[in-house]
Structure formats: structure tokens, C-alpha cells
Amino acid sequence: xxxxxxxxxxxxxxxxxxxxxxxxxxxxxxxxxxxxxxxxxxxxxxxxxxxxxxxxxxxxxxxxxxxxxxxxxxxxxxxxxxxxxxxxxxxxxxxxxxxxxxxxxxxxxxxxxxxxxxxxxxxxxxxxxxxxxxxxxxxxxxxxxxxxxxxxxxxxxxxxxxxxxxxxxxxxxxxxxxxxxxxxxxxxxxxxxxxxxxxxxxxxxxxxxxxxxxxxxxxxxxxxxxxxxxxxxxxxxxxxxxxxxxxxxxxxxxxxxxxxxxxxxxxxxxxxxxxxxxxxxxxxxxxxxxxxxxxxxxxxxxxxxxxxxxxxxxxxxxxxxxxxxxxxxxxxxxxxxxxx
Amino acid sequence: xxxxxxxxxxxxxxxxxxxxxxxxxxxxxxxxxxxxxxxxxxxxxxxxxxxxxxxxxxxxxxxxxxxxxxxxxxxxxxxxxxxxxxxxxxxxxxxxxxxxxxxxxxxxxxxxxxxxxxxxxxxxxxxxxxxxxxxxxxxxxxxxxxxxxxxxxxxxxxxxxxxxxxxxxxxxxxxxxxxxxxxxxxxxxxxxxxxxxxxxxxxxxxxxxxxxxxxxxxxxxxxxxxxxxxxxxxxxxxxxxxxxxxxxxxxxxxxxxxxxxxxxxxx
Numbered sequence: 001x002x003x004x005x006x007x008x009x010x011x012x013x014x015x016x017x018x019x020x021x022x023x024x025x026x027x028x029x030x031x032x033x034x035x036x037x038x039x040x041x042x043x044x045x046x047x048x049x050x051x052x053x054x055x056x057x058x059x060x061x062x063x064x065x066x067x068x069x070x071x072x073x074x075x076x077x078x079x080x081x082x083x084x085x086x087x088x089x090x091x092x093x094x095x096x097x098x099x100x101x102x103x104x105x106x107x108x109x110x111x112x113x114x115x116x117x118x119x120x121x122x123x124x125x126x127x128x129x130x131x132x133x134x135x136x137x138x139x140x141x142x143x144x145x146x147x148x149x150x151x152x153x154x155x156x157x158x159x160x161x162x163x164x165x166x167x168x169x170x171x172x173x174x175x176x177x178x179x180x181x182x183x184x185x186x187x188x189x190x191x192x193x194x195x196x197x198x199x200x201x202x203x204x205x206x207x208x209x210x211x212x213x214x215x216x217x218x219x220x221x222x223x224x225x226x227x228x229x230x231x232x233x234x235x236x237x238x239x240x241x242x243x244x245x246x247x248x249x250x251x252x253x254x255x256x257x258x259x260x261x262x263x264x265x266x267x268x269x270x271x272x273x274x275x276x277x278x279x280x281x282x283x284x285x286x287x288x289x290x291x292x293x294x295x296x297x298x299x300x301x302x303x304x305x306x307x308x309x310x311x312x313x314x315x316x317x318x319x320x321x322x323x324x325x326x327x328x329x330x331x332x333x334x335x336x337x338x339x340x
Numbered sequence: 341x342x343x344x345x346x347x348x349x350x351x352x353x354x355x356x357x358x359x360x361x362x363x364x365x366x367x368x369x370x371x372x373x374x375x376x377x378x379x380x381x382x383x384x385x386x387x388x389x390x391x392x393x394x395x396x397x398x399x400x401x402x403x404x405x406x407x408x409x410x411x412x413x414x415x416x417x418x419x420x421x422x423x424x425x426x427x428x429x430x431x432x433x434x435x436x437x438x439x440x441x442x443x444x445x446x447x448x449x450x451x452x453x454x455x456x457x458x459x460x461x462x463x464x465x466x467x468x469x470x471x472x473x474x475x476x477x478x479x480x481x482x483x484x485x486x487x488x489x490x491x492x493x494x495x496x497x498x499x500x501x502x503x504x505x506x507x508x509x510x511x512x513x514x515x516x517x518x519x520x521x522x523x524x525x526x527x528x529x530x531x532x533x534x535x536x537x538x539x540x541x542x543x544x545x546x547x548x549x550x551x552x553x554x555x556x557x558x559x560x561x562x563x564x565x566x567x568x569x570x571x572x573x574x575x576x577x578x579x580x581x582x583x584x585x586x587x588x589x590x591x592x593x594x595x596x597x598x599x600x601x602x603x604x605x606x607x
Binding site: 011066069070071072073090091092093094095097099101104106108109110111115119122123124125151 | 343346347350351354357358359361433434436437439440441442443444600602603604
């Protein structure tokens with residue numbers, strides 16, 4: 001559905017010389033500064049896939065999305081979206097894609113939400129009966145009935161985002177680009193958005209490309225992530241694979257039965273013999289009588305570890321903490337900060 | 341084409357509905373337009389009450405010229421006012437949205453909001469034209485009425501072509517309002533008087549480089565049947581409306597070229 005090959009975008013800006021009259025000299029200077037925002041990015045996205053496109057601020061996410069949607073013309077490389085080169089044939093491309101920019105609404109600020117949806121239907125040349133059907137369905141799914149007649153400028157962020165999502169999906173585009181769709185939303189609003197995206201994907205096989213800083217969005221929706229930084233692809237694959245590659249460790253939290261300090265303490269040596277390691281509690285308030293053991297899921301079986309511990313110590317309770325995507329990504333981002 | 345027209349019409353109606361939410365603005369901005377354009381005309385009236393003519397043109401003749409220019413300006417401004425806001429649409433990244441919708445981005449810019457300012461200009465222009473026709477030595481024939489209508493449209497296209505070309509520089513340089521102000525003022529300050537008051541060089545430049553002459557001076561001379569001092573032949577004078585069509589096409593080509601350098605904004 002989407003084929004991106006060797007995609008590169010370089011921005012050229014006049015260089016601002018240091019010192020006095022810098023502003024004036026910028027006007028007459030011929031020196032320019034080149035920054036590569038996206039550097040030789042290649043990937044394929046199949047029909048119906050939901051892909052999380054991740055990276056820290058300034059990594060080149062938005063620039064890539066803008067080239068995929070046809071807003072920007074790349075410096076080199078190619079993009080093919082459903083057989084269309086987006087920036088060369090913008091209007092044909094527009095008919096097959098829906099775009100949500102979380103930070104900017106596409107709705108008509110001074111008009112009731114209902115009018116915005118009418119206008120989108122007109123813009124995308126929807127047959128009236130299709131529009132009526134979609135309209136009823138979306139008002140219901142996104143629970144919008146209550147604020148349809150209110151001017152968009154008076155809506156809360158959560159309501160406005162629901163309106164924006166409805167506007168982007170109304171005409172049933174084959175591809176949906178979501179750039180930070182849940183930014184600034186509360187937990188309930190986020191859940192509504194995610195459910196809706198999932199429903200649309202399941203029902204119509206809509207291909208979804210999602211950029212977000214909320215990795216819960218990705219864990220919930222995407223089976224695949226593409227991670228970029230400094231304009232280059234760092235990782236492209238499944239979420240599970242990403243975790244096992246970058247965070248193979250699971251954590252076993254063990255609470256020892258408190259019997260007045262009589263019990264034998266769990267020591268690092270004993271734990272190491274079982275194929276695990278003691279780790280510090282990362283929580284804000286360490287719980288008493290609790291130890292955390294880190295072990296590699298691939299090498300040590302959780303059941304063996306628990307059985308061995310129970311045999312030696314008086315264990316009151318155990319629980320397993322799986323690595324979350326957030327920790328994984330944090331680890332990758334912080335690693336890049338180190339000198340190579 | 342027809343399809344785009346239908347969509348554009350729907351967007352225009354929405355823009356008017358949006359503007360109608362701020363009813364007081366309608367009145368204030370319309371009054372502002374009348375005051376601004378009316379005072380310009382009053383200035384000429386005062387000057388010509390002291391001198392019988394300027395550049396060989398009498399007050400009634402200049403009134404016709406002034407009315408034609410203002411009418412052309414109004415006809416340009418009503419649909420194209422939003423070009424003035426292209427700078428901020430580009431700077432704030434709002435323009436991105438227009439590139440992912442199935443309609444020419446220029447039409448989306450123009451229909452984003454409806455500007456009320458232009459209403460005042462239109463009212464003043466029609467008022468002055470009625471007044472000028474009553475005092476000038478004018479014989480309206482079907483031919484001159486048709487020509488005047490075409491000339492007003494042509495004048496609007498000249499101003500529109502220039503505005504589109506200059507505004508589209510915003511795709512590359514983001515802020516271009518000073519250039520637009522300059523162009524506006526050249527058209528306003530030179531276009532409202534008979535160009536014969538300026539020297540031969542200035543007159544030539546404003547005929548053949550920036551076609552200020554064709555906005556109102558040449559058409560007014562044709563309507564008043566006094567094409568002698570124009571610096572263009574009578575035939576060329578009759579073809580004045582065509583200059584607008586050509587100039588507008590050029591302006592649109594510049595827009596298309598500049599659009600390719602659009603670089604959006606960061607997040």
C-alpha cells in the first residue's frame with residue numbers, strides 16, 4: 001500500500017552569521033546551512049497494517065509523514081501510496097488518505113461541528129446516502145450527539161479531537177495518517193480514540209500510520225513499529241521483537257513473609273545461582289520486605305525461579321513485571337546520547 | 341471543473357456563515373472601507389476645486405477614472421482578500437491542510453474566511469461611479485457599458501495577478517507583507533490619477549512594466565472618448581481588458597512555481 005524508498009529530505013536555510021548586524025547580514029549573505037531531516041529511509045507498509053512511527057522530538061517523524069501525505073517534496077528518494085506519487089498528484093492522493101494533525105484542527109472554527117462534517121462530505125464528493133450512514137455511525141461511535149451544534153471554538157480538546165477524527169475518516173479513506181492524535185487528552189478520551197481507530201481498521205481494513213509520544217497508543221494499536229532517529233531507521237519490526245531485543249529482562253517481584261527479621265535474607269549470591277540478579281526498586285517508595293529479581297525470559301523460566309525461591313525462603317507473594325515499550329524506547333533514546 | 345465550483349461555492353457559503361457570527365464587525369469594517377476610500381476621493385475633489393485640471397483631466401473625468409479604479413479594486417478584493425493572510429497561514433502551518441484536500445489550494449485559501457472589509461470598498465466604488473456618471477460628459481452606449489464591465493474585470497485581474505504572484509513568495513520567504521503593501525500603494529497612489537501628470541519615463545514604466553495604466557486610466561479615456569494623450573493607440577486601449585487576463589495567468593504561474601518550494605513548519 002505504501003512504499004517508501006531511499007527517502008531523503010534536506011532543508012536549506014541561510015546561515016546566520018554571528019556578531020553585530022547579524023540580521024542584516026543574513027539578508028545579503030549567500031552562505032547556507034544544510035540540515036538532513038530524513039536520511040535514506042526505506043520501508044513498506046501492507047494494506048490493513050497499523051504501524052507506529054516513533055522517534056524523539058526532531059527525529060524526522062513529521063517530515064516523513066509530510067512527504068508521505070504529499071505536503072513536502074523530498075530531496076531524493078520515492079514514495080508510492082496506493083499507486084500515487086503523493087506530491088505530484090496531490091488531489092488524487094487526497095481522496096484516498098485521511099490525516100489527523102493532533103496539534104492543528106481541520107474543523108471550521110466558527111461553525112458548529114455538524115457544518116464541518118457537512119463540508120468534509122462535500123469536499124470529498126460523498127454521495128448523500130453514504131454520508132448519512134457514515135454520519136450516524138460516527139456520531140454514535142464517538143459519542144458526539146451532545147455537542148454537534150456547538151461552534152468548534154467552544155469544544156473541549158477531547159470533543160474537538162473526536163470531531164477531527166470523524167472528519168478524517170468520514171469519507172472512508174484507505175489510509176489514515178495520525179500525527180499525535182492523543183496529545184493532551186485525558187485517559188477516557190484516549191481510550192475512545194483508540195477504540196475508534198481499532199474499529200475502523202477492523203471494519204474496513206484501513207491502513208494506519210501513527211506517530212505518537214504516548215507509547216500506550218502503540219502498544220494498544222500497532223503490531224509493528226518503525227523507530228527513527230536523526231532521520232535514519234533504527235528499528236523496523238514487531239513490538240514483541242523490539243522488546244526482546246532491547247529489553248529481554250523480565251522482573252520478578254518477591255515479597256518475603258515478615259517474621260521479625262528471623263527469616264534468612266535473599267542475597268545476591270543465592271539469586272545469581274538461580275540465574276537471576278537482584279535489582280534496585282525503581283519505584284518512588286521502596287516497599288519493605290520486597291526484593292526485585294531481574295532475569296532473562298529466554299534463559300530462565302519464571303516457574304523454575306519461583307519454585308526454587310519458594311523452596312529456600314518464606315515467600316509470601318510473587319508477581320512478574322513485563323518490560324514495557326516505554327522503558328525500551330527510553331533505553332534506546334538514552335543510548336544514542338552516549339558518544340558512539 | 342464543475343465539481344470544484346460546487347465545492348468552492350459550499351466553502352464560500354460556510355465562510356460567510358462564519359463571518360456572520362461577528363455581526364458588529366460587518367458594520368464597523370464596512371464603515372471603515374467607506375471612510376478610507378471616500379477620504380481619498382475627497383482629497384482629489386479638494387485639489388480640483390483649486391485647479392481646473394491636472395494632467396489635462398478635469399474633475400468629472402478624474403471622478404470616472406477614480407470610480408473605475410476603485411470598482412476594479414473592490415472586484416479584486418471581494419474574492420481575493422484572503423491572499424493577505426497567506427503569510428500567517430504559511431507561518432502557522434495551516435497551509436499543510438490545504439495540500440491534503442482534494443481541491444486546488446488557492447481556492448481553499450480564498451474561501452477560508454470571508455472578509456467584510458471589501459464590502460465598504462464596493463459600496464464606495466458604486467457610489468462614486470454613479471456620482472461621476474452624473475457630472476461627466478458621458479454617453480453610455482451598450483458598447484461602452486460592456487467595455488466598462490470588461491475593463492473593471494480586467495483591472496481586478498491585474499491587481500489580482502500581482503497579488504497572487506507576490507503573496508506566493510510567502511512559500512519561500514514566509515513573510516512578504518511589505519512587498520504586498522508596496523504593490524498595493526503603487527496601484528492606489530499612481531492608479532487613481534491620470535498618468536499624464538507623471539513624466540514620460542514613469543508613464544512608460546507604468547504602462548509596459550507594471551500595467552497600472554490599464555487598470556483605470558486607459559479604460560477611463562476610452563469611455564470618455566479622449567484617448568489622445570495615452571501613449572498607446574486607440575486599438576490597444578480597447579484591448580485593455582485583455583491585459584488583465586494575461587497578467588492574471590502570469591501571476592498564477594508564479595504561484596504554481598513558488599508552491600513547489602513550500603517547506604511547511606516543524607512541530
